[in-house]
Amino acid sequence: MRTPRIFHPETIGSAQQVTLDADAANHVGRVLRLTVDAPIILFDGNGGEYPAKLIESGKKKVVAQIESFNDIDIESPLKIHLGQGVSRGDKMELTIQKAVELGATEITPLFTERCGVKLSGERLTKKLNQWRKIVIAACEQCGRNTVPTIHQPLGLSEWLAQESDELKLNLHPRASYSINSLPAPEHGIRLVIGPEGGLSDIEIEEASASGFDEVLIGPRVLRTETAGLTVISALQTRFGDLG
Numbered sequence: 001m002r003t004p005r006i007f008h009p010e011t012i013g014s015a016q017q018v019t020l021d022a023d024a025a026n027h028v029g030r031v032l033r034l035t036v037d038a039p040i041i042l043f044d045g046n047g048g049e050y051p052a053k054l055i056e057s058g059k060k061k062v063v064a065q066i067e068s069f070n071d072i073d074i075e076s077p078l079k080i081h082l083g084q085g086v087s088r089g090d091k092m093e094l095t096i097q098k099a100v101e102l103g104a105t106e107i108t109p110l111f112t113e114r115c116g117v118k119l120s121g122e123r124l125t126k127k128l129n130q131w132r133k134i135v136i137a138a139c140e141q142c143g144r145n146t147v148p149t150i151h152q153p154l155g156l157s158e159w160l161a162q163e164s165d166e167l168k169l170n171l172h173p174r175a176s177y178s179i180n181s182l183p184a185p186e187h188g189i190r191l192v193i194g195p196e197g198g199l200s201d202i203e204i205e206e207a208s209a210s211g212f213d214e215v216l217i218g219p220r221v222l223r224t225e226t227a228g229l230t231v232i233s234a235l236q237t238r239f240g241d242l243g
Contacts, residue, residue: 079188
């Protein structure tokens with residue numbers, strides 16, 4: 001059985017013992033049903049991981065004894081900031097989960113003209129917290145020890161206007177340039193993907209005016225939950241760490 005990897009939201013540092021937070025304790029104690037002396041691996045998002053064993057495992061409290069520190073880093077050399085149009089149902093959750101597995105370092109959910117999801121106030125806060133839990137779970141599963149940032153959702157125009165030295169890309173089926181023709185990015189990549197129905201013509205023009213180059217991934221039109229992941233995979237194969 002693979003040793004469970006658990007995220008701890010506080011810096012572990014030189015701590016000898018760590019009391020898991022409520023979500024992690026519930027997962028370890030009630031879902032995985034781990035008992036005293038069971039091995040786990042903790043990470044706090046600051047790099048590296050901490051092999052540990054449980055010294056207390058109850059329904060309300062789980063405590064782990066830190067045994068060592070492993071300076072393991074599997075982060076891609078390519079930094080990718082995904083601006084993803086908010087999509088319906090579980091499509092957005094799937095996109096976030098797989099983008100983390102593929103090595104995305106930042107994700108900003110975007111409200112666009114054709115976005116069919118309306119979020120604000122308490123509902124938006126709840127959804128953002130849910131997305132951040134998906135990011136953490138994806139890191140626990142795939143072995144990343146650095147947790148990608150999922151930013152507060154923004155309107156597309158506001159995100160496009162942010163100053164950035166990244167290579168800016170917009171997937172477009174009528175583009176003249178493929179990913180294979182791109183220059184090596186010196187400061188990472190900023191990628192915008194529209195929701196269901198894609199970006200409107202006005203939004204595509206706005207992205208172009210903001211310095212986003214249109215690129216082609218192939219002859220077929222991809223769904224929103226496929227597009228971003230396909231582009232990230234291609235970029236990681238060309239410039240990152242996918243072989």
